[in-house]
Amino acid sequence: MKAIWPINVTLAAVMVAGATLASEDGDRERGEQVFRQCASCHEVGEGAKNRVGPHLNGVFGRTAGTIEGVKYSKNMIRMGNDGLIWTDRTLDAYLENPRALVSKTRMSFRGIKDAQERRDVLAYLRVYSDDPSNIPEAEPTARGTDHDLDPAILALKGDPEYGEYLASECQTCHQSSGANDGIPGVSGWPEEDFVVAMHAYKRKLRPHPVMQMMAGRLSDEEIAALAAYFKDLE
Amino acid sequence: MKLNRRIFLGTGAAAAASLSAPTVFAAGSGKPRVVVVGGGAGGATAARYIAKDSKGEIDVMLIEPSREYYTCFFSNLYLGGLKEMDDLGHSYGGLAAGGVNVVHDWAIGVDRDAKTVALASGGSVPYDKLILSPGIDFVDGAVEGWDLSAQNAMPHAYKGGSQTELLKAQLMAMPEGGTFAMVAPPNPYRCPPGPYERVSMVAHYLKANNPTAKIIVADPKSKFSKQALFQEGWADIYGGMIDWIGQDFGGGNVSVDPVAMTLTIDGEANSVDVCNVIPAMKAGHIAELAGVTEGNWAPVNAADMSSKVDADVYVLGDSANQGDMPKSGFSANSQAKVCANAVRGALTGSRVFPAKFSNTCWSLIDTNNGVKVGATYEATDEKIAKVDGFISATGETAELRKTTYEESEGWYAGITADMFGA
Numbered sequence: 001m002k003a004i005w006p007i008n009v010t011l012a013a014v015m016v017a018g019a020t021l022a023s024e025d026g027d028r029e030r031g032e033q034v035f036r037q038c039a040s041c042h043e044v045g046e047g048a049k050n051r052v053g054p055h056l057n058g059v060f061g062r063t064a065g066t067i068e069g070v071k072y073s074k075n076m077i078r079m080g081n082d083g084l085i086w087t088d089r090t091l092d093a094y095l096e097n098p099r100a101l102v103s104k105t106r107m108s109f110r111g112i113k114d115a116q117e118r119r120d121v122l123a124y125l126r127v128y129s130d131d132p133s134n135i136p137e138a139e140p141t142a143r144g145t146d147h148d149l150d151p152a153i154l155a156l157k158g159d160p161e162y163g164e165y166l167a168s169e170c171q172t173c174h175q176s177s178g179a180n181d182g183i184p185g186v187s188g189w190p191e192e193d194f195v196v197a198m199h200a201y202k203r204k205l206r207p208h209p210v211m212q213m214m215a216g217r218l219s220d221e222e223i224a225a226l227a228a229y230f231k232d233l234e
Numbered sequence: 235m236k237l238n239r240r241i242f243l244g245t246g247a248a249a250a251a252s253l254s255a256p257t258v259f260a261a262g263s264g265k266p267r268v269v270v271v272g273g274g275a276g277g278a279t280a281a282r283y284i285a286k287d288s289k290g291e292i293d294v295m296l297i298e299p300s301r302e303y304y305t306c307f308f309s310n311l312y313l314g315g316l317k318e319m320d321d322l323g324h325s326y327g328g329l330a331a332g333g334v335n336v337v338h339d340w341a342i343g344v345d346r347d348a349k350t351v352a353l354a355s356g357g358s359v360p361y362d363k364l365i366l367s368p369g370i371d372f373v374d375g376a377v378e379g380w381d382l383s384a385q386n387a388m389p390h391a392y393k394g395g396s397q398t399e400l401l402k403a404q405l406m407a408m409p410e411g412g413t414f415a416m417v418a419p420p421n422p423y424r425c426p427p428g429p430y431e432r433v434s435m436v437a438h439y440l441k442a443n444n445p446t447a448k449i450i451v452a453d454p455k456s457k458f459s460k461q462a463l464f465q466e467g468w469a470d471i472y473g474g475m476i477d478w479i480g481q482d483f484g485g486g487n488v489s490v491d492p493v494a495m496t497l498t499i500d501g502e503a504n505s506v507d508v509c510n511v512i513p514a515m516k517a518g519h520i521a522e523l524a525g526v527t528e529g530n531w532a533p534v535n536a537a538d539m540s541s542k543v544d545a546d547v548y549v550l551g552d553s554a555n556q557g558d559m560p561k562s563g564f565s566a567n568s569q570a571k572v573c574a575n576a577v578r579g580a581l582t583g584s585r586v587f588p589a590k591f592s593n594t595c596w597s598l599i600d601t602n603n604g605v606k607v608g609a610t611y612e613a614t615d616e617k618i619a620k621v622d623g624f625i626s627a628t629g630e631t632a633e634l635r636k637t638t639y640e641e642s643e644g645w646y647a648g649i650t651a652d653m654f655g656a
Contacts, residue, residue, distance in 0.1 A: 081637040165587045168283065168571040172564060173594075173648040182644025209624040210594055210608055217590075217610050217621055 026116070031124025034117050041107075044128050053107060060129035062086050064102070073106040075184060083207035091125075092118055093205055100196040101206065103184055149199055154192060156224035163229025166222055169214075176233060187233040194227035265293045266581040269351050269361040271341040271520055273298030275307075276367030276550030276566030278329060278653040283574035285333040291582050295335040295359060297351065298326065303654075304394035307563045308646055310428065311598060313391075313402050314435030315442075322394060328655030341368075344524035346544050363577050366526070367550040367566065368518025369393065370424050373530065376514035377417055378489035387492035388509040391432075392424065404508045405439060411446040412507035415497045417488055418453040419512045422531075424552045424561045426459035427607070429512055431597040434464060437472040438600055450506070451478045452499045454486030459560075460597060460607055466628045467599035517553035531555035536613035537589050538576035539569050548573050557617025558609075565593045567649055572613075589613040596642030602632070604639030 035044070041052040048055035054067040065072040065080035072080075079102050084090060094101045095118045097111045112118045167176075170186065178185030186194070200206040201215035202223075218226070270281040273296050281296040288294075303324045311317040326336045340354035344366075350358040372390065374381065380388060391401035408414065414436055418429045433451055440447040457480070458464075468476045479485040484500025490511060496503045516522075516530035526532045526541040532549040533542040534556050541547040550573060551566030559565040572589040579586035594608030609623030626638065 077633075078637055081631070081633045083634075161585060162587055164287075165571075165575055165585075166590070168652075169568065169590055169592060171648065171652050172567050172592075173645045175648050175651050177651070179647065179651075180644070181647035182640040182642070183648060184644075210606070213608065213610055213622050213624055214592065217612075 026119030026123030031120035158224030158228030163225035272367040275563035279570035306394040373514040384492035415506040539573040
């Protein structure tokens with residue numbers, strides 16, 4: 001079991017030279033308030049048990065979908081098997097828009113749009129994971145990079161005709177009907193979720209090697225074109 | 235056989251009436267015509283996409299002798315007992331419903347001057363653009379002692395369907411402690427990991443049903459696709475059952491005797507119970523008849539898959555010599571979409587987008603133990619060139635291998651829907 005720190009251990013934001021980690025410049029006390037909306041499904045702290053969602057002790061550094069006895073979505077298990085590890089940056093992305101990181105996650109939560117609130121709640125959860133100052137090489141201290149997409153990328157208007165052509169490459173595996181026989185459907189995805197997800201693969205935030213490769217060679221315009229096509233595909 | 239163009243008198247009704255056999259294709263629609271030869275991963279995909287995307291502006295005919303298509307991909311899983319033959323069969327009804335004129339016949343010649351394709355049943359069909367996707371045929375004399383007349387005694391099972399069923403029947407009839415032999419092909423050939431997935435699936439079957447049996451693989455290559463992954467699995471799961479004899483140990487110096495059922499490797503005769511001979515391959519014969527091959531394969535331009543010898547002929551999939559892509563169903567499907575977009579643009583002026591190609595090959599080592607390799611490609615002036623790639627690692631967790639296998643099932647459902655229409 002990982003060290004459990006009392007929540008009031010220190011409230012000072014820890015600054016790291018250069019960039020800061022979301023969980024380090026957050027306010028743990030405010031984070032505890034933010035966490036109330038999570039608490040109906042998730043427990044954290046001493047004696048925390050799984051409820052609808054997994055307990056969150058030691059969540060930093062944990063492979064997604066691996067707590068015994070929790071009923072995860074197929075996609076969460078897949079993402080875990082593909083190597084999704086909960087870190088500062090992946091948790092931040094997941095909390096911002098859960099479905100954009102893990103499609104069809106069972107966590108029915110709209111997300112926390114406010115970046116400061118996410119920093120706060122991550123700072124609070126961090127208390128119940130290994131402390132970064134103890135294990136500098138371990139995953140929890142891995143430097144996060146801001147996953148927020150340049151608003152100019154999100155504002156790009158995609159060319160759906162080009163998207164249709166590009167989509168033909170996706171449809172070798174992702175059935176246009178949206179059926180999931182082992183590879184999830186992507187038809188009818190909200191445009192913004194699609195763009196965020198593809199950029200997450202491109203930046204290797206999402207773990208799948210085929211998707212990292214496929215997204216890796218798509219330009220911002222091409223991702224926008226695909227999103228514009230897939231959003232209207234029934 | 236080289237067809238004499240003089241036997242084709244044209245496409246008008248009067249000309250058709252003067253032939254002893256009627257032309258199949260009614261002339262006179264005035265629409266541009268695309269004829270696709272071969273209804274596999276390349277041809278079916280190209281026909282479907284051109285018909286679907288041109289919305290009736292192009293007449294698309296697909297010439298394919300089989301009424302039911304059995305995929306070669308996943309046929310090893312049938313050998314291993316993990317799939318039924320019915321799981322691998324697909325009808326052409328979806329393509330017909332999607333506007334493709336599906337003609338079950340053999341294309342037996344191409345007259346590139348007259349731009350017609352001759353059919354085995356008689357007559358010929360005209361084209362504006364011809365897409366050849368005939369898969370593979372075998373190089374004559376590639377394995378000493380073996381020719382097509384021996385394919386019942388020693389099946390290749392490298393085209394889907396009856397040959398696969400034959401090999402399975404022979405595997406099931408092997409005596410206790412018997413020997414299953416494979417003669418692996420030299421590069422380049424269809425589905426680089428295919429022979430080794432087959433060895434894995436045969437071992438999977440034998441381990442459960444005939445555990446003292448042996449497998450010998452005579453291979454003219456010194457290394458093969460996903461070798462570390464396969465050999466790790468063979469050692470861990472089928473320890474000692476599989477003897478792979480590569481080029482360095484005489485694996486390329488083989489002959490067979492289909493009557494005596496022997497496989498001679500580097501001068502040493504082995505008595506075998508099943509002998510799966512996968513000979514060296516070449517482009518499907520119709521590509522050679524069309525005069526678009528150089529050596530064993532048909533060279534193509536990477537940007538649109540057009541033949542380097544005739545701008546109105548395109549060659550897809552296994553038959554094409556295109557550069558870096560492996561010969562696979564996934565590659566053929568990927569190339570078909572680039573080609574369909576280019577052909578449509580040439581015939582109707584629709585927008586033509588830059589070529590993008592990709593491939594992923596999944597292989598199964600044991601139940602729920604899948605691995606994969608893949609890459610993306612781009613068109614250069616010279617060839618289809620690899621951009622980026624990945625491969626599964628040795629020592630992966632059982633969970634990841636299971637996810638990879640499930641993903642391959644998703645891919646199978648996806649590509650067959652993409653080829654034949656859902």
